[in-house]
Amino acid sequence: MNSKINNKGFVKEQYKDDTGLLIRKKIHEKYSANKQGFGNWLFEIIDLPSEGRILELGSGNGDFWFNNFHQLNDSVQLTVSDFSNGMVGKMKKKFEDLDVTVRQIDIQEIPFDDNSFDVIIANAMLYHVPDMEKALAEVNRVLKPNGKFYTSTFGENGLSSFISTSLSEVGVRVSEESNYTFTLQNGSKLLSNHFGEVERLDYEDSLLVTKVQDLVDYIFSMTSMNGLTSENYDQIYEFFEKKMQSEGVIEIPKEYGSFISMK
Template sequence: MTTVHGISDPNYVSRQYRDASNLNVRLRLHQEFSTNPQGWHRWLFEQIQLPRPCRLLELGCGTGSLWAENQDRLPQGAEITLSDLSAGMVTQAQENLRSVRAEFRFAGLDAQSIPFQQGTFDVVIASHMLYHVPDREKALGEIARVLKPDGVFYASTVGLDHLKELKELAARFDEDLLFWGQMPADSFHLGSGVQLSRFFAQASVQRYPDSLVVTDAALLTAYMLSGRIDLSAERQEALAAFVAREMQAHGGQIVITKDSGVFAARGSLHA
């Protein structure tokens, strides 16, 4: 039996991110096989302008990788609140950042109902998470509300062609996986600037140039199994064998498109 879960299904999101295990599998693939020598989190941090002093909120902080990988760049005196809907993720972020010299605060919260007063933050970050939010308009309204009038919202996401070769690989293995990895057109992707225009006066986007050249069939299979699909043990074994054959047929590697970037939205219309 093959099951494909919706990317914003609350039950799926809750199970998927109850701890860091699935996320770590996906991060490892990108860390080992990305062609851009500047890692994603180092690049992303360069796109974020942090005023001094700064009050910052990150929604969906995951394991805290953005801050762990940029600890040498953190501005002094910044008040950084890291939050996630998953208590397991918050705990992992706390552990990962225990030795980092910065003023971190941690919170479990829902982006659709942010428990801070209007105009609290200079910067709000939502990295690769808005497509998981069931009521995105409500979340964007909340983000615009808690930003200061001159504050900036940074929202990273992927484009519709992100990992397109991997999606095609999955569909060749099983036509029931045709929609594995596909992002609905009304989700939040790099073509979704119009969604931000309802809440912010300006929004610009920067893309991160990168691709994957994967030479480890087992890790690629683990990546595919780490999110949105449920396969029986027998079908998992069949997928692993299929990926290995495909990689061998392509000279021992599979080249995969990456399309990621970040919006910077300014001028909250709810300030």
């Protein structure tokens, strides 16, 4: 499917550094009803090996493992990676004092031997990949026979659907369906083409936003993807300001979860 969400140029532009990512993380940290936090939940569902190798793909700024590295046994070897230069640079700095390998890797061409990893993780990134079949075949190839592949994503009835509906009420059209390249709804089917066992786990949550600026910053942190321009800014701000005044709080559904796959 052709869309900006999995167009290499747009994705590279979006993730040349972690500015947008940090803005989007902030809204979840500040306003999520579920105080466990999605990252903590994602870590909790991982069946950590006591030895062996872990590979994370599309690690972004590396926070997932930076926050959890201390929970790993010394005999586990961790590799974090991303295809963006900027993210790899951030991670090299972040992990310089830790025994972690940082690599620049495109999930569609993983530079490791067959059956190399006990655990592979790809959080919130598969929907950006142009050739899903190639990416999943690569993950399957480098995963050990009893290894597990964990991949989180969003659902079709959560935050992004709320934003598209709100923007269309403002009169701004952003395409939504074409962003659904890998969701909680279609992920099982896509993964089942490559893995024998696929399990879906859902994380219950919603956002209770009390400051319009944070929501507008979130929406405008993705302009290279959603095509919004500064001309739309005031309209969008006013729309949410009115909503906030009439409702006191803007409640936004969240639909996030993860798949656990085995060969």
